[in-house]
Amino acid sequence: MTELTISVAAAEFGRDMEACYATIAGLIAQARARGSRLLVLPEACLGGYLPSLGGGTESEEAKQRRLRSLPPALTLDGPELRRIASMARELVITLGFCEADGDVRYNAAVTLDGDGVLGSYRKVHQPLGENLCYAAGSEYRAFETPVGRMGMQICYDKAFPEAARALALDGAQIITSLSAWPTSRTATADRLADDRWTQRFDLFDRARAVENQVVWIASNQAGTFGSLRFVCSAKIVGPGGDILATTGTEPGLATATVDVEHALGQARGGGMYNLGDRRPEVYDSVVARYGVVGRPARSEQPAAAHA
Known part of the structure; x- marks a missing residue:
């Protein structure tokens, strides 16, 4: 057995890059002190997330104000x-940032260690308004790391079973899901634990882990940014859907030690091997371009120019 100690953060990040580095350094120190080999940080932890999710009835003035307040655009x-x-050294770290590709921005994630970038990802699924600021990614791909074969996704991606399944079919043993997942904008609750979007976040995490029989690691932003209040709820979920560690609805660092090969073997060897028992020949409708209501995918709707 080869055990892997994993830490995952629910932490607050804003536009101040030096403050972001300081927060990351503190989380690295905590993770290293706990013997972690893998640390998963939130979406947009270098420069913060968007101050709001607009679109729909958003005024042109509000739209332009939001486009002027984007996070810094960085390159790989x-x-x-x-x-x-250089801070990571022997530690494998996954984190989110705004990636620049020429004049186009992507909501992106990267996994790296002291030797450099191990894998990168651009967010595929965009919630309402995010497409006004970011272009969409176009692929899910697993990659090798010193702690095992991994895959990455960001926030709203977790609501799509196909996203996690694509990574699992590409051999991912560990899937990291980085988020800036806020509370519901309607029917708000005083307690984060009672918020329906907190409950949805937790449900998606457990479902994606158990249906793909992988180790699932979900980070999230904490606190508030602009009009958004984040639900925290960072967690590590085993391949049987069991929550191994969580921050709950508070900021913090959750840590668990997992023998990944053994855990996957147990989950997949007990008579229910979800990946091996698939029947892809009967799933054609799953990849149909339109749903039953015939509404075009949002990526087909008119998109604003990226700032």
Whole structure:
């Protein structure tokens, strides 16, 4: 057995990059003190997330104000990620940031260690209004790391079973799901635990883990940013859907030790091997371009220019 100690954060990040580095350094120190080999940080932890999710009835003035307040756009080979790599050393770290590709921005994630980038990802599924600020990614791909074969996704991706399944079919043993997941904008609750979007977040995490029989690691932002209040709820979920560690609805660092190979073997060897027992020849409708209501995917609707 080869045990892997994993830490995952629910933490607050804003536009102040030096404050972001300081928060990351503190979380690295905590994770290292706990013997962790893998640390998963939230979506948009270098420069913060969007201050709001607009679209719909949003005024042109509000839209332009939001486009002027985007996080800093970084590159995979830029000094910002090199600084994180130098902090990481032997630790494998997954984190979210705003990626620049020429004039286009992506909501992105990267996994790296002291040797550099191990894998990168651009968010595929976009909630209402995010497409006004970011272009959408186009693929899910697993990659090798010193702690096992991993896959990444971001926030709203977890609501789509196909996203996690694509990574599992590409051999991912560990899937990291980085979020800036807020509370519900309607029917708000005083307690984060009672919020329906908190409950949905937790449900998606457990479902994606058990249906793909993988180790699922969900980070999230904490606190508030702009009009958004985040639900925390960072967690590590085993391949049987059991929550191994969680921050609950508070900021913090959750840590668990898992023998990944053994845990996957137990989950997949007990008569229910979800990946092996699939019947893809009967799933054609799953990849149909339109749903039953015939509404075009949001990516087909008119998109604003990216700032």
